[in-house]
Structure formats: C-alpha cells, structure tokens
Amino acid sequence: MHRSSETIGNISGALAKAQTELTNPEKSLVATIRSPFPRESDRSFRYAPLSSGLDIVRKTLGRHEIAAIQSTSIDNEAGLLRLTTVLAHSSGEWISSEWPVCRISDIASAQRMGAALTYARRYGLFTLVGQRRFKGSVASPSWTMRLSE
Secondary structure: OOOEOOOOHHHHHHHHHHHHHOOOOOOOEEEEEOOOOOOOOOEEEEEOOHHHHHHHHHHHHHHOOEEEEEEEEEEOOOOEEEEEEEEEEOOOOEEEEEEEEEEHHHHHOHHHHHHHHHHHHHHHHHHHHOOOOOOOOOOOHHHHHHHHO
C-alpha cells in the first residue's frame, strides 16, 4: 500500500513547522492497577487523557492546514481490524500509516475493541505527527500481551 502522495514537500514543510509547536499534554489523571497477588502492592501512575492530546495535535495541525483523518478496515487475510491514519495537507499532499487494532474475534467485545481502538488512534496519530512521550489510558496487560503474540 502506498503511504504518501507522489510529492510530500508541502506537507513535510508544514508538518516540520507544526512539530515545533507540539507540546505534551498535562498528566492530569491518575490510574491504579490493582495487583491480583496478595503480596504485591497496587501501582498508580499519572496520565494525560486522550482528548487533551488530540486537542493539542488537531489545533496545531490545523494552523498549518493539515487535517488528520482516521478510518478502520477489516483485514480478513490477517484476521485483524486495522486503523489507517492520514495527514492531508491543503496542497493535496498526504502521508499515512497503518496500525493493527485488534483481532477480528475481539470485535465481539465492545470494551476490548474500544480500548484497542483508542490505543491505536492515539499512537497512530501521535507517531505520524512526531509527538513523543505521550501516555494516555492503559490497556489491560492481558490485551497488550495478546496483541503482541
């Protein structure tokens, strides 16, 4: 699959300018992971909500005439739900990336698919725009292990 328009000079220049303005969102929320083992303590950490990261990215990209478009598709051959993220510039140039979301069998579980899609949307977009060190809500360890198998 082709991942960019024939030329990317205009979108590259606009994205480079946008990247100098991107900031990491404030980690305003706290999550606690309960240990299933009596001898281990629970773990807590601070994180930024997905919405604050998306607000920063969308506003910054918009100032440079770049739109972010995300859509899903089913890859029957691989047995996966996939997310495609496209950055489209007003010049008509574009770049894209694709992320696996979850197994097709996981679509039956709205909670599992929702968590996986949120994770893929965040990392698909933030990686494509060059946003680093952003952490949002966490998928369960069992989901993370299953996706990487």
